[in-house]
Amino acid sequence: MxxxxxxxxxxxxxxxxxxxxxxxxxxxxxxxxxxxxxxxxxxxxxxxxxxxxxxMLRSRAFAVGLVLARDPRHLALDPFFAGFLGGVETVLAGSGSVLVLQVVGRDERAEAESYRGLATERRIDGAFLLDIRRDDGRLQLLSELGLTAVAIGPATVDYGATPAVGIRDADGITAAVDHLVELGHRRIAFVEGDPAYLHSSSRLDAWLQAMRGHGLPAVLHEVGYFTGDGGAAATRRLLAREQHRPTAIVYASDLMAVAGMSVAREAGLRVPEDLSVTGFDDNPEAAHLHPALTTVHQDPVSVGAAAAELLLALIDGRDGRPDTVAPRLITRASTSPLS
Missing domain, CATH: 1.10.260.40 (lambda repressor-like DNA-binding domains)
Structure with missing residues (x-):
């Protein structure tokens, strides 16, 4: 019936x-x-x-979008992304809206066309912007398309008219450097992620400022592109330095830190006795490594939930307040006093 x-x-x-x-x-x-x-x-x-x-009645799609210009193979290894989606879904589940996700590979033109198609076909009411890049044209594009948008990225960045959930990742890198300095380290290296992304340059800038704040030379810097292979290669370059070889390395992600620890062991170095290591993300396996990884904990579920709540509020015409999320350093066994 x-x-x-x-x-x-x-x-x-x-x-x-x-x-x-x-x-x-x-x-x-x-x-x-x-x-x-x-x-x-x-x-x-x-x-x-x-x-x-x-x-039909409200001229609404009851859907929000996320388009990612990333290599799907790397995306599968990114725990932040999975946690972020989990946080988004906790909010969308009770809202009547759904998430439309598209992964277009590392093709910014395809990314822009995806947003245009979603907007033209009125398939979404708004969108999340992750992986904010230098001079990111998506902020202007979504405004021109009439799509409500929320950016997710470093809290130190000005996103113009686009509301944002800011992540204070610089605080985490600063805490890692302070921790290593307290342990007596002076030759502290940094392995950056992908320079194309603002959250990568934000972490690099935080390391530079923290080192200079302690009166230490900020010269031991390599790029690892947020991948295991990249982190391993960057570590090899740092450890190959005959002079000023680092006694500690701050990595911009746990994935690179884990790869770096493996390279250090291959080189006959003990972690942390010969080389202290810190990561960023606090991946689920970080506490179960040997030695357990000292790392910066961030909560991607909370970030996703905050972003979804803000986006839905803006779509509904309600007051939506941009938010900031602060990570914290988790000290474990991969760091120790300089011997």
């Missing part, structure tokens, strides 16, 4: 189907008394408009 329809609600309330639409979408055109009578009729019949009907 078919369930109740909008016609049944209209019949019970003694109004037209158009009046039901106006009342249930809180639009003007019906008296408050009639609105309440219609809502009571819908409640008595246990009738709710379908997502498709709601979308």
């Amino acid at each position: 078919d369930g109740p329809t909008i016609a049944d609600v209209a019949r019970l309330a003694g109004v037209s189907k158009g009046a039901v639409s106006l009342a249930l979408n809180d639009k003007p055109g019906v008296s408050e008394e009639t609105r309440q009578r219609i809502k009571q009729a819908a409640k008595d019949l246990n009738w709710r408009p379908s997502i498709h009907a709601r979308a």
Whole structure:
């Protein structure tokens, strides 16, 4: 047996189907008394408009988008992304909206075309912007497309008119350097992620400033591109230096740090006795390595939830307050006093 329809609600309330639409979408055109009578009729019949009907009535897609220009192979190894999606879904689950995800590989033109297609076809009401790049054209693009957007990136960056959830990743790198200096280290190297991303340059800048703040030379710097292979290669270059070989290395991600620890062992070095190591992310396996990894903990689930709450508020025309999330250093066994 078919369930109740909008016609049944209209019949019970003694109004037209158009009046039901106006009342249930809180639009003007019906008296408050009639609105309440219609809502009571819908409640008595246990009738709710379908997502498709709601979308038609409100000119809404009830969907938000995320387009990523990343290598899918690297994406599979990124725990931040999985946690971020989990946080987004915790908010979307009770909102009636869904997430539309597209991964286009490292092709910025395809990324832009995806956003254009989603906007033109009215498949999404707004979008998340991850992996913010230098001179990122997506901020202007989404504004031109009329799409509500929320950026997720370093808290120190000015995103213009685009609201953002800021991550204070610089605080985590500064804490790692301070920790190593307290242990007596002076030759502290840094392995950067991918320079194309602002969160990578933000962490590099934090290392530079922290080293200079302690009166130490900031010269031991290599790029690892946030990959295991890149982190291993960067570590080999640092350890090959005949002069000023580092006694400690700060990595911009746990994945690079784990690879670096393996390279150090291959070179006959003990971690942490000969080389102290810190990471960034606090991946689930970080606490179970041998030695357990000292790292900067960030909570991608909280970041995703904050971003989703802000985006939905903006789409609904409600006040949405940009937020910041602060990571913290977790001290484990991969760092020790300089021997």
